[in-house]
Amino acid sequence: MTDTENNIQEKELQNDEQISRFMQGLMEADEETAFLEELKNNEDLRNQAIAQARLVKGMKQVDEELKDAFRQADKQTISRIANEVVGGKKKSAHWLAIAASIVFIVFVGFKSYDYYDTTSIGREYANTFPTSTIIRGEANTDVDTELTMLFNNVAEGKDLDSTTSRLKTLWELSKQDTYNDYTDYSPYIGWNLAVGYLRNYEKTKARSVLSEMETIYDNETITGKKVRELIKAIE
DSSP: OOHHHHHHHHHHHHHHHHHHHHHTTOSOHHHHHHHHHHHHHOHHHHHHHHHHHHHHHHHTTSOHHHHHHHHTOOHHHHHHHHHHHHTTSOOOHHHHHHHHHHHHHHHHHHHHHHHHHHHHHHHHHTTSSOHHHHOOSOTTSHHHHHHHHHHHHHHHTOSHHHHHHHHHHHHHHHTSSSOOTTGGGHHHHHHHHHHHHHHTTOHHHHHHHHHHHHHHSOTTSHHHHHHHHHHHHTO
């Protein structure tokens, strides 16, 4: 392989890495802005990104049964796919590698799209109820201070594991029959818990919280409307 071919291959690999980071939502704001600007001016990168995006987005349309089969693919499954790919010709490690690549691309491609889609929705809804409009008590109280920190963590995508763990505890407290310091904040605690789960790519947990909130807040309330809107967005 010539130096020119090596340079082209290396550049394509760098582009793939950039595109993958963008699609998984792993870029910082400045890096994402620079990447989007480069897409406008770099035709090769743009074409590569479009091709990859089409492949990945297409994976979301794959039948659920087929997706499960790919997720559970083992060596036997890959060998079967290889047999079908070869179509009766002499089998080789080369064809097995192709079959393994097919399984990998379908699985990782769908997961990448799903990850980016889920975390993007979380970012979109993170500031629906700004903290400054939620906290109504004295700013120096322990409850207000803690909730401000937790809600801001969700909005900024910081310390999501510990943040959602604490919000889960407060969500349970806020729903108790006995009035307590968290009762008035219950809808916002539940909302931020669900959004925090989405930002942390825990869609099942988010859906569980939102489904519970749907039974508590009817569609005539602002919270109820936003909960139903978010449920629809992550279906």
